[in-house]
Amino acid sequence: MASSSSHDTTPARSSSGAGEEGVALKKGPWTAAENAILFDYVSKHGEGNWNAVQRNSGLQRCGKSCRLRWANHLRPNLKKGAFTPEEERLILELHAKLGNKWARMAAQMPGRTDNEIKNYWNTRMKRHQRAGLAICPTHIHSGQHRQHRLQRHRKQHHALKSTSHTQMLDFQNQRAVSFNQTSQPQSYLFTAHQAPIPSQFNFFMEQSNSNSQSYHTSLSPAVASHSLLLNNNPPHLPPHQSNYHQDPPDSSADFGFVRLLSDHRSDGMLDDGFYAVEFGNENSNNQLFQPTFKNMKEDEGHQGAVTMKETTPENSSSGLTSIGVMVVEPEPEPEPEPEPVVDIINPLEDELTSLIDSFPAASPTPQWYRRGSTMAEINNSSGDANGEVVLDLCPTHQLIMPSLEAEATDQVLSLGGSTSMLWHELPSIY
DNA sequence: AATCCCAGCAACCGCACTTCC
């Protein structure tokens, strides 16, 4: 990228100001000669008294400019080059602790300058705002905030244990998904008209052929940003043994499904383990296939999974589109003492809060989050609503994910024989 | 090959704080 030397012969940003005795002060990129003069002067006289540099050295730069040049480029023991992963991690931690206190951050990173750290952070912010990604991973939150989150989580955990584990996210007042019957092979089209699907969700397509081989392929981010068109049997899919299908339920099954997965990027920008939506279908023979369950924030000791449910006409008359999340948690640790914390939110809400906290401020808050519904309330076909997850998609089909109280890998997801779907007007999940 | 776009970076600017007289 641009370096100081690249500016050496470029006067583009230069302008003039008046120094002491009316001497025109230069602005803009520093030349090698100026660097040499400054370095020589500071080597002899030490740092400080920067305005004297111009007076005594003949350098036509103001004191502030000299100080900046020295601090950012000329002083000894400066580290040059890209930040190491360890330094990046440190920046995240320090920023969580200190905020935009670049100088204080630099003081704890030998060889790095505040300007460098600031530029790094700002470009990173821009990049992730563009991408709609969370800025700080959960594990970077400051100790106090982190502890508070854990407290709230434990508090909520107890509340859940006493009632139900089912938590619902409802996409209300949205147009329901419409399904169109088409001939085989099945194809799915997911379209989000209101906002791009956030890029923290990777789109994959997984398929299994008649030989129980699973295929897994990524989908174009450009396509995924607003819509997905999927065919469950494209011939061009690269053979890639899926990590997600543990036991294909039926070797003759031929199915595909789409995932929106949390993007675990190497830069650790996202809330680990926050998973959103899993779409599924099955083949025309109504073979069942296993949904895949993901850990949610294993460090806090619970698992979660999200899937969707097509609803029958009678139980989707409201046109409700909802996404449910089930949280499976281990037995609670004994609380050492009652906590004065009053605000109780569920773990999912907590995670969503952390995600939403970093959303662009201009994004409208969708009116889709509602707690309280259980699958039993929507569909009386199940006797045990605990942990069931529901996503109403259309008035004519139903996809049911049973409780996760049993071993997750044994869960079976059933789905009617839909062939294609349009998911219109998804609420935004920035 | 030419042009456009944009990420990365260096440097400037304004403000606040500290020090000195």
Added chain:
DNA sequence: TGGAAGTGCGGTTGCTGGGAT
């Protein structure tokens, strides 16, 4: 004690080079 000078900090600007088209 108050004003001027010096210094530090954070925000912003604008240039450059590389990649995309």
